[in-house]
Amino acid sequence: MTDPTGQGVAPPSADVERLSLGEIEAICQKAARGAGLDWGLAEEAGFAARWLCARGIDGAAALLAVLEREDVGPAVLAEGVIRAQGLGVLSPVAVGTVLSDFAGLLPHRVTTGPVAQPVLVLPFLQGRREAASLAWDGGAVCVGADGALSGEVAALAAADLLHIEISASRLVGPEWSGTEPRIAACTLARLDALALRTTVPASDASRAGAGSAGDDND
Amino acid sequence: MADGFRTEDRPAFRRPPSDVMRLARMGSAHPTRLSFLRILLRRVRDEGWRVDRPVWSVDDSGVGRAAYRVRTPERTYCLVAFAHDLPPDQRTDRVIATAWDATFALVDGEPGEADLDRLQANVPLQEAGRIGPRELCLSRANRSVRLFEHVVDRLAEGQQPDPSQIAEVGYLMRTTAVYGSGKFGAADRAVIADRPELSAPFQAEMLTVWLIRQFTVDIVEHLAAARGGDRAVRMDRELRRQLGVGNSTGLGMAPFLVRHPMLLDHWMQVREEALARVRAAENASEETVAGARAALDAARENAARWRSEHPIQVRKLADLRADLDRIAERFEAQDWTERYPWATLWDWGHGLTLEGEEALLSILLEPHGALIDGLAHCLSADEGTGFRIDGTVSVAETRAALERRYDWALSMDFDAAAAREKFWYVSEEKLEPRLGERSRDAGAERELPLGIAGLAVAFHAALTGAEDEMPLAAFLMAHPEHRYMARRLQVAARYPYSEVQDNLTDAGMLPIDLLRCKLAFFGASRFDPRSDRWVRISLFQDAPYPLDPPEAG
Numbered sequence: 001m002t003d004p005t006g007q008g009v010a011p012p013s014a015d016v017e018r019l020s021l022g023e024i025e026a027i028c029q030k031a032a033r034g035a036g037l038d039w040g041l042a043e044e045a046g047f048a049a050r051w052l053c054a055r056g057i058d059g060a061a062a063l064l065a066v067l068e069r070e071d072v073g074p075a076v077l078a079e080g081v082i083r084a085q086g087l088g089v090l091s092p093v094a095v096g097t098v099l100s101d102f103a104g105l106l107p108h109r110v111t112t113g114p115v116a117q118p119v120l121v122l123p124f125l126q127g128r129r130e131a132a133s134l135a136w137d138g139g140a141v142c143v144g145a146d147g148a149l150s151g152e153v154a155a156l157a158a159a160d161l162l163h164i165e166i167s168a169s170r171l172v173g174p175e176w177s178g179t180e181p182r183i184a185a186c187t188l189a190r191l192d193a194l195a196l197r198t199t200v201p202a203s204d205a206s207r208a209g210a211g212s213a214g215d216d217n218d
Numbered sequence: 219m220a221d222g223f224r225t226e227d228r229p230a231f232r233r234p235p236s237d238v239m240r241l242a243r244m245g246s247a248h249p250t251r252l253s254f255l256r257i258l259l260r261r262v263r264d265e266g267w268r269v270d271r272p273v274w275s276v277d278d279s280g281v282g283r284a285a286y287r288v289r290t291p292e293r294t295y296c297l298v299a300f301a302h303d304l305p306p307d308q309r310t311d312r313v314i315a316t317a318w319d320a321t322f323a324l325v326d327g328e329p330g331e332a333d334l335d336r337l338q339a340n341v342p343l344q345e346a347g348r349i350g351p352r353e354l355c356l357s358r359a360n361r362s363v364r365l366f367e368h369v370v371d372r373l374a375e376g377q378q379p380d381p382s383q384i385a386e387v388g389y390l391m392r393t394t395a396v397y398g399s400g401k402f403g404a405a406d407r408a409v410i411a412d413r414p415e416l417s418a419p420f421q422a423e424m425l426t427v428w429l430i431r432q433f434t435v436d437i438v439e440h441l442a443a444a445r446g447g448d449r450a451v452r453m454d455r456e457l458r459r460q461l462g463v464g465n466s467t468g469l470g471m472a473p474f475l476v477r478h479p480m481l482l483d484h485w486m487q488v489r490e491e492a493l494a495r496v497r498a499a500e501n502a503s504e505e506t507v508a509g510a511r512a513a514l515d516a517a518r519e520n521a522a523r524w525r526s527e528h529p530i531q532v533r534k535l536a537d538l539r540a541d542l543d544r545i546a547e548r549f550e551a552q553d554w555t556e557r558y559p560w561a562t563l564w565d566w567g568h569g570l571t572l573e574g575e576e577a578l579l580s581i582l583l584e585p586h587g588a589l590i591d592g593l594a595h596c597l598s599a600d601e602g603t604g605f606r607i608d609g610t611v612s613v614a615e616t617r618a619a620l621e622r623r624y625d626w627a628l629s630m631d632f633d634a635a636a637a638r639e640k641f642w643y644v645s646e647e648k649l650e651p652r653l654g655e656r657s658r659d660a661g662a663e664r665e666l667p668l669g670i671a672g673l674a675v676a677f678h679a680a681l682t683g684a685e686d687e688m689p690l691a692a693f694l695m696a697h698p699e700h701r702y703m704a705r706r707l708q709v710a711a712r713y714p715y716s717e718v719q720d721n722l723t724d725a726g727m728l729p730i731d732l733l734r735c736k737l738a739f740f741g742a743s744r745f746d747p748r749s750d751r752w753v754r755i756s757l758f759q760d761a762p763y764p765l766d767p768p769e770a771g
Contacts, residue, residue, distance in 0.1 A: 018350070018351075018403060019403065020351070020401075020404060022401070022407070023402075037698075039702040040694075040699075040702035043701075043702065044701075097607075097701075098695060100607070100609075101607055101609025101690070101694060102609055102610070102689070102691040102692075103610060105610055105689060127606055199643070199645060199646035199664065200644065200652075200660070200664050201645075201646045202645050202646060203660070
């Protein structure tokens with residue numbers, strides 16, 4: 001019997017579940033891969049979801065919302081602007097990896113959008129020498145060099161689609177502190193459904209081949 | 219730095235990755251004094267950890283619960299054990315099992331009654347249950363049908379078990395999984411990574427297994443007392459010492475070394491640095507020579523008692539025993555007063571088989587604790603530091619780095635079907651890694667990225683078609699399918715022992731080689747393959763027991 005809950009995801013009866021950060025990263029990475037991301041990007045997706053959850057933001061739900069969109073297109077970069085190819089919206093994982101990979105090669109300010117679940121861009125702003133900020137029309141969040149968050153974090157976490165500007169400026173705002181989120185059972189179930197697309201149904205041969213050649217009850 | 223120690227020669231005394239990182243050699247690895255369970259046992263001894271058993275609530279049929287409490291200088295840990303009455307037809311070591319003879323959780327601190335009840339509702343379910351951030355490990359074990367009943371019977375009758383049967387099996391129970399690091403809701407690795415007593419790899423898991431070893435003896439003595447009453451006796455201390463904890467391991471463990479390149483590098487570098495330090499020692503003291511002789515004797519004794527019926531291991535055991543005889547002869551002929559005697563001995567060992575050479579390595583390290591034990595601090599890795607890709611390097615630089623670090627892969631012929639025959643995947647049924655045959659099995663489109671050699675070849679071909687000056691970041695925007703390999707390359711560029719330098723999708727690849735390497739780092743002995751992807755081992759054989767008074771020295 002297929003039992004995706006068997007590997008440490010919420011029992012179906014519970015509304016919310018506390019997952020370890022390792023579990024969140026693993027399920028998000030698999031779900032991203034199941035949704036069609038290449039393995040390297042799926043790793044970034046798992047990393048980003050975990051990073052947010054460690055700071056009290058439900059990165060798993062944010063990632064799921066991105067993975068379930070059908071209008072996410074590949075990113076292109078030109079003259080300090082990251083935009084989607086065609087009419088689509090941008091994946092925050094794609095935007096984040098571009099920001100992280102190019103780092104020093106990018107201009108002081110980079111604008112991009114519309115980005116789905118833009119809160120998922122934040123994890124990619126840590127690791128620079130200086131603090132970086134993510135601003136939008138109506139608010140901003142700063143990521144310190146140590147990964148501490150300040151500014152309108154809750155508003156960003158609630159945003160579905162934004163045009164954003166990334167710069168090296170340091171914002172002063174209230175320091176964000178959140179407790180590790182509980183992940184909703186429905187979020188997990190849908191992530192699980194995507195993750196199952198990375199797995200292969202068992203056959204008698206694969207079952208038999210995985211174990212001991214002889215009796216193991218001795 | 220110790221006298222007679224040629225620091226400048228050490229790099230030359232390290233074996234190169236092209237020698238060390240081959241599957242055949244990894245599959246001949248032996249435990250050393252830097253293996254993880256040895257690190258734990260040294261700390262237990264040096265810091266005077268105290269262990270007691272505050273809870274033992276088991277009925278005459280062997281059902282109930284127990285707790286073992288470990289007091290370290292800074293903190294307390296408890297193993298909570300649940301003993302079950304398992305019908306024999308439900309007993310299997312496979313991960314597909316749903317019931318076990320005993321189940322365990324290692325708790326961070328001391329559990330209260332409410333914790334015990336919570337654990338009782340979850341731990342026996344294993345993968346289908348949940349543990350929490352106060353738990354560090356989840357584990358289960360099955361009885362050895364051959365030995366367990368025999369020992370209970372004998373002890374109940376007031377007799378000791380048959381020593382030959384003890385030697386034949388070597389354990390009362392086998393663990394079939396020891397989960398840690400955040401699995402099933404447990405505390406994340408980051409929670410314990412900075413604690414000195416758990417910072418070396420797998421220390422919580424090793425502590426769990428060591429305490430399980432005590433439980434396996436306690437439960438047979440309990441059952442014998444229940445059955446035999448006044449006639450029952452406890453097990454002879456010497457016989458008891460020969461019992462380890464069995465462990466049954468399949469493919470689930472195999473991908474670990476590939477998925478954790480920085481850790482693999484550190485484990486290998488530590489071992490190779492240890493060997494280099496010993497080779498660079500100018501003189502051999504009487505104590506180290508005596509220690510090496512004792513280690514050789516122990517290795518011969520171990521090889522004599524090591525049982526396997528698997529043709530591969532039968533052959534390797536014959537090699538090992540013959541090589542150990544040759545090493546013994548060479549020890550007699552060795553002039554221990556010459557300069558660099560260990561280097562001489564090591565160089566002589568190049569004529570041995572892989573089994574013999576790796577056994578010699580372990581023997582040479584054994585008496586040199588003062589020189590190498592400090593390396594235990596270098597076994598852990600902050601893998602986050604290897605995650606970010608530097609996209610500012612050019613395509614040309616990336617290609618050159620790939621050609622330097624992955625020359626072993628780029629020379630492979632992936633047009634040959636045999637080079638791609640195997641594929642790693644995750645089974646939908648148990649979400650466990652398995653290995654398929656491309657020419658026979660469905661599911662290859664869902665292959666896991668563990669065939670690193672093939673990925674390196676594909677990455678190289680794509681880089682060759684791109685502009686030299688293009689930043690890697692721009693290349694990866696256009697080719698996200700190579701992002702995974704680009705990250706590995708940047709790790710490998712800094713950590714030369716991070717990759718297994720063989721083709722993990724080759725038709726002839728043996729997963730047991732990966733398993734043995736990892737298990738040897740754990741400190742496992744008596745490696746006994748049951749197929750090319752399934753192995754039994756023993757842990758803590760001949761080690762002290764948690765509840766025994768500490769031994770001197």
